[in-house]
Amino acid sequence: MNVKPALLAALLVTVATPVYAQEPTFDPDAVRAHVTFLADDLLEGRDTGSRGYDIAANYVASQFTMMGLKPAAPDGTFFQKLTVREARLDGAPKLTLTFGGKDTVLSDTAQVLVRPSLGDKAVTLDAPMVFAGFGFDRPDLGFDDYRGLDVKGKIVVVLTGFPKGMPSELGAHLNSDKAVMAMKRGAVAVISVPTNEDTARRPWDKRVAISDGPSKGWVGSDGKAFSRAPGIKASITLNPDAATPLFAAAKKPLAKILAEADKKGGRPKGFALPGKASLTLASTWKDVISENVVAMLPGSDPKLAGEFVGMTAHLDHIGIHGKGEDTLHNGAMDNASGVATMIEVAKAVAKDRPRRSVLFAALTGEEGGLIGSDYLARHPVAKSDLVAVVNFDMPVLTYMFSDVVAFGAENSTMGPIVAEAAKKAGIKLSPDPMPEEGLFTRSDHYRFVQQGVPAVFMMTGFAGPGEKAFRDFLKTHYHQPSDDLKLPFNWDAGALFAKVNYFTVLGLANGDERPKWYANSFFGKEFAPGAAKADAPAK
CATH class of the missing domain: 3.40.630.10 (Zn peptidases)
Incomplete structure (x- = not known):
């Protein structure tokens, strides 16, 4: 040994194990x-x-x-067991942006990052695109980014993060809820474009470096991986350089939109984008057993x-x-x-x-x-x-x-x-x-x-x-x-x-x-x- x-x-x-006084050391x-x-x-x-x-x-x-x-586990042990699904890309996904009479095929990680799917082993999408600012759909809180936009059956394009000047905890919550908000509006996928602030904090090469890991989620008794936004079939991040021509075709320069988002309280308005996006994506799944270690006093x-x-x-x-x-x-x-x-x-x-x-x-x-x-x-x-x-x-x-x-x-x-x-x-x-x-x-x-x-x-x-x-x-x-x-x-x-x-x-x-x-x-x-x-x- x-x-x-x-x-x-x-x-x-x-x-x-030391013996503590009323206030332990x-x-x-x-x-x-x-x-x-x-x-x-x-x-x-x-x-x-x-x-x-x-x-x-x-x-x-x-x-x-x-x-x-x-x-504290149900079986009388310390181990609350759960099944965790790991999804990995099976081959390179392909995103095609069609606008201005041309197809722009994006499959290189220098241009686009696509997350593996926990819900479908094969995903094929072909849908119009709509830009929705930061993607916040909470009129009750003063955030109405979907106002006047029809996104049903479409792919929503949003900026990462949240408007500058928002309370950080509220902003973080709404940012984490974007896919749910898009799904409730009928969208089928979400494309995120990093803001200037986000890019400064996490340059694209760093995004690429951490993108090779699997998607993960716990599996329910029905054999499906739990998702808060099951209607969103794909999550995509687009390099701003690759997104620039698309916004230019809409006569809405991305540089101006990103500059507006850089200002305190800046909230770019949404609009329909030209053409459509097509995506093919395949994932492989592996289920593993893991456990929370739980005890009670x-x-x-x-x-x-x-x-x-x-x-x-x-x-x-x-x-x-x-x-x-x-x-x-x-x-x-x-x-x-x-x-x-x-x-x-x-x-x-x-x-x-x-x-x-x-x-x-x-x-x-x-x-x-x-x-x-x-x-x-x-x-x-x-x-x-x-x-x-x-x-x-x-x-x-x-x-x-x-x-x-x-x-x-x-x-x-x-x-x-x-x-x-x-x-x-x-x-x-x-x-x-x-x-x-x-x-x-x-x-x-x-x-x-x-x-x-x-x-x-x-x-x-x-x-x-x-x-x-x-x-x-x-x-x-x-x-x-x-x-x-x-x-x-x-x-x-x-x-x-x-x-x-x-x-x-x-x-x-x-x-x-x-x-x-x-x-x-x-x-x-x-x-x-x-x-x-x-x-x-x-x-």
Whole structure:
């Protein structure tokens, strides 16, 4: 038996369970131990459905066992199993734009990117095109991009992102809902054209580099992959250079449209595009079994034990893929660091036995589109009431942070609890420093929000050295093989991140009242219209 010294050290550290006082001390070496194990090469990047992911899942289950937590899956284990479908392109798709009496055939990834289909192995489309601005169809919110447009049976062309100046969380939500809005209008496919801002943040060559991965989705009992927009048969991204002639033929220069979208409040109007688009697309499917690792801690107060506070962190990463010498994506920061801090918070909370019950979940499939969280949110393992979710995802632990950003906190009475937790931990709260990234909709907590559950997701902040460290990580290491244990981890920062989340979870689990959406919260009104609301605090 050949056990690596680093792995052996990790296992030895995790076996030691300290006895906490009322306020636990979080051990940086314990965080380090978990990350060391989960980000080791032996786990091969923890891709959903892989052997490496299963090893990681068993590791987390062993930690839950050591804490004395109860298995929460329906079969009496820690593993909520689900089938995940992976769709990959079978050959190169072909998009033909017909306008001005000519056919322009686009099949090179330098011009167009087409996602594999989870719904149909073969897709053939031939339809007119309509430009719909940012593609927002919410007149009740002042966004009427489809006004005067007939898109039934047609392909909708939209800009990526959302208008500048919008509240970032609302913009991120509407951006993630574009396919649904297009489907409800009768569209059959969506073509996205990146804005200038989007291109600056993610140049086309970077889009191409990450485009070779499969589409993924959980499979229902009917054998079909779940989709929120089943009527949309294809999702296409068009290089602005390739889109320019099409807009020119409509006598609507794309450069002017993109310049308008670059202005604060800029919202280009829609119009019919000339000609038509034809698409042929073939996909192959592979179904794999994966699991959410779920455990519960019963509440100590009989009156509140039927209410659950959820703690979530995604366990998966993106595995082995790409070209070059190193193709193994260890995911040390994304999200071994989040799982590690969640485990340490769980260990402390289990010792405290709070009034409400707590559900702990290490989730699969986040990188494939928040799959495990969507499955758990729609197939809850606890038949009791989930009242709040605290999500741990990719705290950047290369610096000692002095602030955190709490996404979602301003939408519910979770906000004051998070503020008090930050104060107890000796740090401050800061507003979203990267609204253009739309982070609120890009992690697992959001699937619970969509089921009406208030949620918060914290990330390490930008104060002091934070902005440079965070942006450097995103630019250089995010979803790259270099996200590994060679990064300059500050394990004391990991302990501090655990501390602020511990105070948050404990505040939620011990509060006299369950969290409530604020009456003026868009998300509360959108996803929990019948739930009791609280008055928003005065500004």
